[in-house]
Amino acid sequence: MAKRRWAKHCTAHRTDGTPCGAWSITGGSVCRSHGGAAPQTRRAAHLAYTEARIRREFEAVAARRRREWINWQAKRVATVALLLGIPVTEVREFDIWWCRVEYGVPAPAEEAPEIRPDRRFKLPPPPGRKKTTTKGATA
Ligand SMILES: [Zn+2]
Numbered sequence: 541m542a543k544r545r546w547a548k549h550c551t552a553h554r555t556d557g558t559p560c561g562a563w564s565i566t567g568g569s570v571c572r573s574h575g576g577a578a579p580q581t582r583r584a585a586h587l588a589y590t591e592a593r594i595r596r597e598f599e600a601v602a603a604r605r606r607r608e609w610i611n612w613q614a615k616r617v618a619t620v621a622l623l624l625g626i627p628v629t630e631v632r633e634f635d636i637w638w639c640r641v642e643y644g645v646p647a648p649a650e651e652a653p654e655i656r657p658d659r660r661f662k663l664p665p666p667p668g669r670k671k672t673t674t675k676g677a678t679a
Contacts, residue, residue, distance in 0.1 A: 546589060550574055567592070586667050597660045608653035616646035 546567060550560040552574035565576035567589025575581050620639045621628040640648060 550576075582667050590663060594661055594663075601655055601660075605653055605655045612647075612653055619646045 546564065548564045548569065550562045550564045550571035550573075551569045552560045552571070554560055560571060560574055562571040562573065564571055565582065565585050567587070568576055568581060568585030570576045570581065576585070616636060617628050617631045620631045620635050623639050623643055623645070624631075624635060626635075636646060639645060
């Protein structure tokens with residue numbers, strides 16, 4: 541997923557009392573001038589941003605899984621209704637089971653769509669530490 545801009549303004553105030561209004565650091569509520577450069581602030585902001593990002597991604601995946609499951613279940617019920625010649629509103633769990641035994645369709649409940657975890661749920665590296673590379677370093 542592409543990085544989304546953390547479009548929030550700094551909540552701190554200048555010495556003359558007016559609000560700062562500069563862009564806050566990603567995940568945080570203050571700009572670099574108002575404490576956003578401090579390591580503990582950066583860590584907390586990174587944690588907040590990561591949590592928000594993962595939560596958003598997971599909710600999107602869960603919503604997709606719900607849609608897939610509803611479509612999958614609707615197809616099962618429609619198949620059974622067609623095979624038995626009954627309205628879809630009268631299909632019972634037993635009818636699905638019976639058609640599964642008698643005709644080999646619809647698919648069993650174990651084959652229902654599942655949430656597939658992927659790399660989007662992995663934590664990104666914390667801020668502040670640049671990757672040290674030994675490549676090109678010659679003694
Ligand atoms: Zn500020």
